[in-house]
Amino acid sequence: MSDFWVRVLELAMFVPAIVLHEVSHGYVSYKLGDPTAKSRGRLSLNPIKHVDPFGTLVLPLLLWLSGAPIFGYAKPVPIDPRYYRDYRKGMFLTGLAGPTTNLTLALVAGIVVRLLSRGVLVTGTEAAPVVTVLGWVWYALYFFAQINLVLMFFNLIPMPPLDGSRVLPLFLSDRALGKYHQFERYGILVFFVVVLLLPDYLGIDPLGWYFDATVAPLLKLFTGV
Numbered sequence: 001m002s003d004f005w006v007r008v009l010e011l012a013m014f015v016p017a018i019v020l021h022e023v024s025h026g027y028v029s030y031k032l033g034d035p036t037a038k039s040r041g042r043l044s045l046n047p048i049k050h051v052d053p054f055g056t057l058v059l060p061l062l063l064w065l066s067g068a069p070i071f072g073y074a075k076p077v078p079i080d081p082r083y084y085r086d087y088r089k090g091m092f093l094t095g096l097a098g099p100t101t102n103l104t105l106a107l108v109a110g111i112v113v114r115l116l117s118r119g120v121l122v123t124g125t126e127a128a129p130v131v132t133v134l135g136w137v138w139y140a141l142y143f144f145a146q147i148n149l150v151l152m153f154f155n156l157i158p159m160p161p162l163d164g165s166r167v168l169p170l171f172l173s174d175r176a177l178g179k180y181h182q183f184e185r186y187g188i189l190v191f192f193v194v195v196l197l198l199p200d201y202l203g204i205d206p207l208g209w210y211f212d213a214t215v216a217p218l219l220k221l222f223t224g225v
Contacts, residue, residue, distance in 0.1 A: 006139065010070050013144040014060060017151055018074040019047050020105065021098040025163075026077035028097040032090050034083035042077045050074040071150070076161070088170045095166025102152035109145035110222025113138060117224065145222055149215045157210075 023045060026037030037043055042050070051057065055073035063070050084090025121135035158164035169177050219225075 007064055007067075007070075009136070009140050010143050010147075011060060011064055013140055014070050014072065014147055015047050015056075017102065017105065017144065017147050018056070018072065019045060019050050020101050021151055021155070022050050022074045022077045024097040024101040025079065025094050029077075029079040029083075029090070029094045032084050032093065034080050034090075036080045036083075037077045040078060050077075070147070091166040092170040095163040098163050099152040099155050102148040102155075106145040106148035106152070106218075107222055109141040109148070110219070110224075113141050113145065113223040113225070116141070142223055142225065146215070146219055149219055149222075150211065153211065153214045154207075 023043060026042050029036070030038050030043065047056075052073060052075040056075070060070050060072040063072075079094055081087055081090055116134055116138045120132055121138050123130045123132055155163040156167070158168040169180065172180060
């Protein structure tokens with residue numbers, strides 16, 4: 001496969017993964033009585049509705065150009081928990097909606113990858129292999145499964161503003177929840193320390209270890225690769 005077209009394919013698969021992740025948050029919130037996302041047109045599958053200038057365009061493009069793994073985020077779908085009958089349960093369900101959607105997409109893509117792996121993915125000779133159409137479809141779905149698992153486990157980290165910060169309150173006492181809300185203002189700072197400073201300056205990569213322990217085995221289970 002041409003490295004350029006492989007990277008283009010990865011970029012293309014990244015977009016529906018983040019769009020469906022965000023739409024699921026808004027849809028579940030809507031089903032819980034919150035009309036905010038729907039009234040602002042954010043339940044649409046049109047990617048343009050969910051573009052965040054930096055997270056959806058600049059960051060993935062910079063990573064793509066540098067040859068690094070593609071990652072990013074869409075514009076968060078607005079929700080208003082004041083509409084929920086039960087704040088903790090409502091936040092839990094809306095927070096879990098995105099990762100659950102990513103898990104489902106990864107599972108479906110993985111099953112198709114297993115089926116396609118029995119077909120002819122490469123033709124030609126060993127010296128001059130030619131990737132078939134099925135080969136390109138296989139890789140697209142394999143990467144789609146991978147990026148969905150990365151998005152799922154990344155967002156489950158219980159650190160604001162990630163989805164895990166919405167899931168965690170269900171398991172906290174009122175006192176602990178108050179302490180957690182005080183911590184939220186520092187969430188983005190802790191995130192940058194863990195993701196950027198520790199790997200660069202101390203050679204410690206907790207996020208990489210986390211993905212190795214979560215994404216890698218589940219990806220192999222789903223795809224058989």
